[in-house]
Amino acid sequence: MDAQLLAFVAVAAGMVALPGADFTVVVRNALASRRAGLATALGVVGGLVVHTALAAAGLAAVLVTVPVLFRSLQLLGGTYVLYLGISGLCAMRRRARRATAGAGTEAEDEAEDRTQPGLGRALRQGFLTNALNPKAPVLFLSLLPQFVPDGEPPLPRTVLLASVVVLLGLLWFPAVALLVDRLGRWLRRPRTTRAIEGGSGTALTALGLVLVTGPLLR
Template sequence: MLTFAAASLVLIMIPGPDQALITRNSLVSGRRAGLLTMLGGVLGLSVHVGAAVLGISAVLLASATAFTVLKVVGAVYLVWMGIATLRSARHTMKESTDGDTWDRGAKGRKNLRHGFLSNALNPKVALFFVTFLPQFLPTRGSVMLKALLLSAVFAAIYLLWFSLYVLTVDRLGRWLRRPRVRARIEQTTGLLLIGFAARLAFQSP
């Protein structure tokens, strides 16, 4: 269990689309938005957990067509989010000359959807639960219960890590939310999302 927890933490800490979105939403709309994006990410993970337990993910990864459809949809979504973030950066840069008009009102469902789709449409997450998780499952006994337990541990570590991450971003928020600084971060985030989309598009099962 400790080995699984340590490996999971390392994997969660590796920068990905969900971290980029959590960072962006935390800066633009505050702590609540970042936490809701994180919660959406966990819900997206739960889709792959359920699919892996039921064996659907194995079928998905065995089907080149199904895998391609999912990764194309995921890549298109990330490109769309990347472009939206770049446009937001341009608007933020304009605030630096027109005055800071940043709106703290977070649209909860939108942030939740961002996190959910970033993981639910990512076939690499399905690949993780199909290839990584079985290495820690027993060869006999209740495999399903152990799989659900390990998945719950992974989700708990995800929530803990990103909660601390969001709080850190929020603590540095006064400096990070200066229009020019926030615009640069949004530009970087937008380019990263497009880069993640390109990498996902060339991902093979």
């Protein structure tokens, strides 16, 4: 393994592990169940596959250089992340009301059940959270070319680097889901669950607002 590839693995590992919307959604769904957490993690990896494939094919360059397309993705992604954040905050408020009342009404129980993601929904949430991230094309386009040695054909090397990112995601996000499930007895205590839902909801809402209201990233 050459020095440039080793350096890329280190940089990519930090990039994948950096807490953000992907991490927050995986943790939140893993609190519901281990299977939901793992499904969300696989969805996030699916989004990474899309971004790395676009970067390898050079299509991401088109997205970045066409302001209307980029801003559209920025608004769409921000709106979706904002929706996830507000949903988390609403779930926290429902739990708080039920804890205060001592028991929930039938309507509240049904509403709470709808917040528990099924496997398909969890997979979709993970995929959309990552795939609609407008910063990812910029990141991959600026990062991958720096680790292609001079004189080497760019496509094979770019595909290799993209595969490294996907592999790291496949290791990291399921590990996060499994760790959350492992700590489930403590994390699923009502007070702790409300705190995590409130924190994740606030973080996602803030991220969504930044994407929706922020200036066009270039």
